[in-house]
Amino acid sequence: MKYIITGATGHLGGHIFQELDKLVPSSDITAAVHTVSKAKHLEETGAKVVGIDFFSEDSLVSAFRDQDVLIYVPSKSHDSFSRVSELENVINAAQKAQVGHILAMGFIADQVNNPFALSAFYGYLPRRLAESNLSYTIVRNALYADPLIPYLPELVERKNVIYPMKDQALSFISLADSSKAFAKVASSKDLLTNGRIYTLTQDRNYTMPQLAEVLSKVANAPIGYQPVTLEEFAQIYNEGNEGHMLASMYDAGGRGLLNEVSDDYQKIMGHPATDLFDFLESQRDE
Template sequence: MTYTITGATGHLGTLVMANMLKLVVPNELRAAVHTPSKAQSLVDKGVDVVAIDYLQPDKLAQALQGTDTLVYIPSKTYSVLDRVTELENILAAMKQAAVSHIIAVSFFADQEDNPFTMSAFYGYLPRRLASSGFKYAILKNSLYADPLIPYLPELIQRQNLIYPVGDQALSFISYADSAEAIAKLATQPTLNQDGQSYLLSQTQNYTMPTLGALMTEATGHKIGYAPVTNAEFAEIYAAEGDGQELASMYRAGEMGLLAQTSTAFETITGHEPQDMAAFLKTNYHA
């Protein structure tokens, strides 16, 4: 059995590879990356590393030769067209390379009325896979908890969370827990070949006052909740290049569309995910 993991040197992909190495031997793994020089540590472990370019389907097909299961971790982009093109090239390459099985990593903002910039792609993905003829399963991550950690100094200074979601709750999962579930699912055929869809989340979602209280406990600094408007949020983070996109995501949160939780993580791994209180205390260092 050969598993190929795309994005294997990214934040999530690095952790997926680490978890896969606990479950299979290195010569059953292939890391498909844009910059092979960043994957030397995987080469040192005996993992095959191949270069891929999502815009070159023929080269992509060459990289996938001999693959039994592809774990597709999409690239980070806020262009729906680019992401759809990437997916279509992946599927074309799979067909050319005779790969029969794909585990696709997605996001839970896939509702028909979801205003998040990338929602159209997340709605497209399951329908496209259903019509593809491949064996597949989909893992939908909730919001990543990890970006909260570098955000904490700003929140301490503000003394408040400012997400424009009103009284609605948000659901989270950590990179580490997501990666564990992805690796475990990839190696369990009974759970991953019949179009199954799994939502990865902590067991509880959090309103902003509750999340602020957990942050207060973890940091020792009072963090309350004083939401700005959606337009203000977009303007505050415009200089970082994704203000409008993040604002569209939190608009979905304000509509109650980012609050879902699930027990799928436990189904896949056999244990519960780390909760938010433990995550913050473990990862925050003053």
């Protein structure tokens, strides 16, 4: 089996590469990257590295040709239109290259009434793949727990979680657990089922007081819950013009649209995803 991973030098793509490399020969993996010079460490494993441009059909068709499994991790963007355009190019190229199967990254913010700025893309993804003639599987992630680690000092200083979440809960998964599940699905014929959609979450979700309690234990400092408004949150965290996108995600959360809990991780891996407290503790100790 031949595997190609887009975004193989990115956060999730890089983790998936490392995990897949443990399960299949390196020579069977191709890392598709935007900047080849940043992927020398991947090439040193014995994997192949190819440069791709999501908006150049020729580069995509060339990269995808003779690949059995395309692991599609979307590039980072702040609007659904850019990602939908990228997806269209990926699907068209995969069809022309006759890719065997697409394993695509989804997100739990894909409901039709979800106000998250990228919700339209995540809702479009399964529908578009379903109408294509491609064999596909989707892995939907919950929110990544990893950003809570660098955020913890600010929360200690503020003495409060400030997410505008009202009384609703959030579900999490770590990048490490997500990538392990991606690699396992990609390399297992019984899991890589056409039309199957998996949802990766820990075994429970957290209201903001519950999240604050976990963070307090990890930081060994008192952290409560005092939400700001969506507008204030967008202003506070507008670095890189990401304020609106981040606020829209917590708008979705405050409507109860990011609280999904699934046992799919257990079904894939044979054990539960890492508990939030245990994950944060392990990261703090490193």
